[in-house]
Amino acid sequence: xxxxNLLTMIALIAGSVLVSALPGYAQKAKxxxxxxxTEAGSSMYVDGNQVTSPAKIKIPKxxxxxxxxxxVGFVTEIRNYENNGVNIIPKTDFIQLIKDEAYENxxxxxxxxxxxxxxxxxSVDEAWILLNRIVTGSFDVIAIMDKSxxxxxxxxxxxxxxxxxVRTRLIVKTSNTSPLEYKAKLVxxxxxxxxxxxxxxxFRRWDRILRTYENVIPDLQSRLGVN
Numbered sequence: 001x002x003x004x005n006l007l008t009m010i011a012l013i014a015g016s017v018l019v020s021a022l023p024g025y026a027q028k029a030k031x032x033x034x035x036x037x038t039e040a041g042s043s044m045y046v047d048g049n050q051v052t053s054p055a056k057i058k059i060p061k062x063x064x065x066x067x068x069x070x071x072v073g074f075v076t077e078i079r080n081y082e083n084n085g086v087n088i089i090p091k092t093d094f095i096q097l098i099k100d101e102a103y104e105n106x107x108x109x110x111x112x113x114x115x116x117x118x119x120x121x122x123s124v125d126e127a128w129i130l131l132n133r134i135v136t137g138s139f140d141v142i143a144i145m146d147k148s149x150x151x152x153x154x155x156x157x158x159x160x161x162x163x164x165x166v167r168t169r170l171i172v173k174t175s176n177t178s179p180l181e182y183k184a185k186l187v188x189x190x191x192x193x194x195x196x197x198x199x200x201x202x203f204r205r206w207d208r209i210l211r212t213y214e215n216v217i218p219d220l221q222s223r224l225g226v227n
Contacts, residue, residue: 031059032059034092034093035092036094037053037095038069038094042070044068045069046066046067047066059083062085071097073104074103079095100162106166107209113187113207116184118225119181119182119224120180120225122180124177139155139169139170140157142154143155150173150182152170153172166206167203170213172220189205191204
């Protein structure tokens with residue numbers, strides 16, 4: 001009986017040790033110290049305050065520290081270290097960033113979200129026909145087309161990347177009839193990953209244009225102006 005009791009006690013102790021070693025096992029919360037580092041050229045912020053990598057931060061018990069790392073051309077990484085006695089707080093952590101696909105597939109330009117003058121050297125009818133050909137060569141759907149007012153707007157064309165959703169549309173309107181002049185605007189906007197293309201409130205203007213559309217404005221300027 002004594003041997004059986006002893007074996008039972010050993011098993012209980014061993015089980016307790018194993019359980020306490022499992023991830024997420026509740027431990028007594030206490031102040032923790034964490035050293036965070038990231039790759040060169042990155043900007044790191046702890047609770048909104050910029051710090052230099054590597055940064056040694058203190059996380060009081062039952063507190064949460066927010067860490068954000070940014071770098072041009074990379075997806076911003078955000079981590080929350082919650083010291084609640086359940087989550088395991090490592091002593092050191094390295095934040096590795098991944099390349100921003102939207103950045104790699106776009107270029108910065110002053111043509112984004114700006115009215116660009118287009119001055120055709122053709123008649124109104126010829127210019128309108130050619131305008132349609134150029135626009136439909138880059139956009140699948142034209143949402144609004146009104147020849148009488150000289151107004152055209154494509155539907156949003158959206159593309160998803162690891163850093164967000166980019167939507168693009170082209171708006172062309174007649175700004176003058178004599179001489180004939182159009183204003184063309186290539187609208188480029190970006191929103192967080194998973195955003196619906198119609199969720200207007202989630203999008204913000206983007207000063208970059210996807211390479212798919214890099215020739216739209218130049219084509220309008222050159223081809224409409226050539227007889």
